[in-house]
Amino acid sequence: MTPGRGDRAAPPAPEGHWEVRFADAASAKGWDNLARQARENTYRAWITMRTDPRPAAETPRHHRLKGSLAHGTHRGQPCEQWQIEVTGGGRVWYLLDMTRGTCWITFAGTGHPRATDRS
Secondary structure: OOOOOOOOOOOOOOOOOOEEEEOOHHHHHHHHHHHHHOHHHHHHHHHHHHHOOOOOOOEOOEEEOOHHHOEEEEOOEEEEEEEEEOOOOOEEEEEEEOOOOEEEEEEEEOOOOHHHOOO
């Protein structure tokens, strides 16, 4: 998605920080919806992805996904997939691209992602 007139300008990552980018248009739209619902928490999630996307001590609100969701690929590169619980139902999923130093947001939304529901 190319920025245009009126779009926010995201600052480039300073030395030692991660870039945070959207993997697709759906994740960008979900991010905007999440930000409208929980502005402060969404900002904190962005800061976390920027500074500590792979914490040494996982928490219930910030952890690596499990099973088949533990990994994903971006541009052919296998990556770990992580989750930040922004609200009770709102989540952000992202891939850690260690080669590029980038967090690729693959899902952002105000509701709990169906992919984690168990039958």
